[in-house]
Amino acid sequence: MTAPLTVEEDELALLTDLYQLTMTQAYWREGMDDQATFSLFFRRLPAERRFMLACGQQHAAELVSRLRFGKRAIARLAETGRFDDAFLDWLANWRFEGDIWTLPEGTPVFANEPLLEVDAPIAQAQLLESLIMNLVQLETVLASKAIRLVMAARGRPVVDFGLRRMHGVDAAVRGVRAYRTAGLAGTSNVLGGLRHDLPLNGTMAHSYILAHDSEREAFRAFARHMPGTTLLVDTHDTLAGVREVIALLHEEPDLSIGAIRLDSGHLEELARSARQLLDEAGLDDVKIVASSGLDEHAIDALLAADVPIDAFGVGTQLGASADAPVIDLSYKLVEYAGEPRIKHSPGKANLPGRKQVYRHVDAAGRLAGDTIAGRDEQLDGSPLLVRSVTQGQPDPQTMALAESARERVAQTRQRLPESLTQLAPGDGNYPVTLSEALSARR
Template identity: 60%
Template sequence: MNQPPVVKEADLSLLVDLYELAMAQAYWSEGMDDTAVFSLFFRQLPDNRNFVLACGQQSVVSIIESLTFTEEHIGRLESLDRFQPEFLDWLRNFRFSGSVHAVAEGTPVFPQEPLLEIEGPIAEVQLLESLVMNYVHLESVLASKAVRLVSAAEGRPVVDFGMRRTHGLDAAHRGVRAYRLAGLAGTSNVLAGLDFNMPVHGTMAHSFVQACTDELDAFKAYARLYPGTTLLVDTYDTRTAVRRIITWLQENPEVSIGGIRLDSGDLAAEARDCRKMLDEAGLTDIKIMASGGLDEYRIAEIVSSGAPIDGFGVGTAIGVSNDEPALELAFKLTEYACLPRMKNSPGKQSFPGPKQIYRRLGPDGRIAQDVIAGRDEVFDGNPLLKVVMKHGRVIEGAIGSLDDQVSAARKAVDTLPRRLLYLEPVVETPTVVSDFLKALQRDTLEKVRRGWKHTPD
């Protein structure tokens, strides 16, 4: 079979774990078609995160809206010899008919806070579990890494160089959307940059310098083709390359160079030496960009040292979120047939019932407290979960343009208490759970336990 390089959007309905289809058939077979509420959240933060920047939870609804099972899909499922013909007929007619509540793209969230809640006939919602989790997980993990890089750079631009080492083409592409929401200044990824209206940046690789007869010939060719370009100066000897550039520019003042890039060695020390040489030659407008194995910790160290570096390119660390590559998202049933449902496994206890998050800001404009509440409760603050889909259709105007989402995300990040923007982990997050939800959890668990007592041995 000729395999596509990536999963086709038309085939996303089959991007499920087998047990989701198996449970959907069991629900169908048992006549269990009441309304269910499933909540997507995480129980605890990764060790090196003080918050998670939620991304993907609104954009995934357009995929949910378009999911269908074609005759080709049905034929492939028949080959598994696990599904009854009548259930496959049900899949032929599948269209999601429920609703989605979601926080805005680029919202900082904390443990137990739903990124989204999906409500609808239980079999329909169950089929969405892995697809939704995968979609939201990727962008939230990458955005949460990217926002730390932005914070560490303290206003200096950070550019994504990570495409070549991301875990798959989908991650390389959709990651750029997450990076834009997190505040990165640009990307080297042309397709994603064009698709997500992200500035595309790039200089040269060492191979171009190596392929030319002389290093200066490489610089001259690039300057001729790309006025204002940034030149990679560490192929052989950084300081020698910069001295040659200075001589060349002094002899040819009409040549336009925008910057130099350092990609190896002691970046801070090399930046100081290069800056001194450039300034003494009167080339104060030439910027210095650094790359090469950078992450937020190295960037913070460079910035705190006062090194004259004007921007950073980050590759592997951002593309794979190297220190915290996973977020333990959970997609749990919290209500079925109008009754609260919960899980009580050790370390994995959940709160039953549909929910709302109320975010209250302090006088300084930063988050003072988040209240995780029942959906029908009312508290001071801004309710974060908004209805973005009803009856299986995206609500017109409920989801803003990407430009609007980026603007809103930056404002949301600006509301974070400063201690949460530091790279060091903090002990406490500004969240409380309402008394109603705590009581509902106790009552639900007690009812489950009473049911155990009436179960025959």
């Protein structure tokens, strides 16, 4: 009875808004095939973010470069009765043959800066809109949350426990790609971690404790099976649970226990008391892992108070970026047939023409501000947008930037001005200006 969970590659082109197809049919009937440029950007940062970490745009560019309307897709469109047979024949042969400029994966991005620009005949560029937006939003939203957790943890590992809170199967798998880019240390998500090369982490669940006759027997069994494991101590009473761990290690000193995990209650008090109990028992090598509804603010507060927690597991607040689960991306026509285009809707105006972003650094190497310019301008600073797809073909050299995103983000974190590393709401006063030529054009 149920539909499949997956979307095969020959159906992916149907993951679009109906108007993309009806507009394309209209362009086709009108013979409109001039070169267009569409720009992907957001007008405002979420109140809870000082920057977004642009992720997924190179993956999206590569994916749409091979988008096709397969036989099954064409047949389903025919069934809707909305399309001419001749248009569907044309669609069956549709190929993306344009260029796609993108920020490298893992670039901090601010309001009105393009994450991606597509140059192509309008009927090619228009058809990419919905899928690109869906793909880029997911990774950008999740990575932008994850990097805040990493910053809050001051070098301590943060592990993704969010699979159960993520929005479906694709989010759960592809989201781990964003977490990897952002710098999380590991994930509990087996398929996500295996596919996207992030170390797997796991502890134990309360059910395991409850299925045994006593907490100590559960700890004993699990530690025997999984040397170096993390034991969950809060099923009944956290500090009593810690004492059970200590008693177990006195009974069986050869057992290896890597850490205990606190998953409820007042984490500051419990972590301090647990640390004291463990240290008094000579178990200063047993680490403390905390979870339980944590977000970057809670982690920051715990570490600001020097609470002895060595690692954090984050699920509920991470899995859907609960405080800022969407970014209001726009994909707007900015040039057609050689002429800049602009809309004037109140609060929704956009910058005309093809663009480039130049990023400036201060003497200490820190990010100092950006200039949004026309793509043909040559300004000081580093141009950020790279051509990821040329005439329909992914460029191996620029695509390699996606592979090195995690390392680049780790360096970028050290180069953020202090105002961007703050976690409180508020903009980071990061200066983004328009070039003179772009100002004049607007």
